[in-house]
Amino acid sequence: RKPIDHFLQCMEELTLDDITAFAKMLLSSQPTMASYGDGMLLDFPLGFKCS
16 A cells, blocks of 8 residues: 555646646546446436436
8 A cells, every 4th residue: 555645745746737637538528327227216417318
């Protein structure tokens, strides 16, 4: 296991450009969800498709 200081250092090294690039990548495609069992019982927000 890595010490907590390793992860804190990684967080401190993040830049606004890193966060912006990640957000653009994340928001550039349709959301995906996986479930196990009867997916028809799930409550889907507007805009989501159940297939």
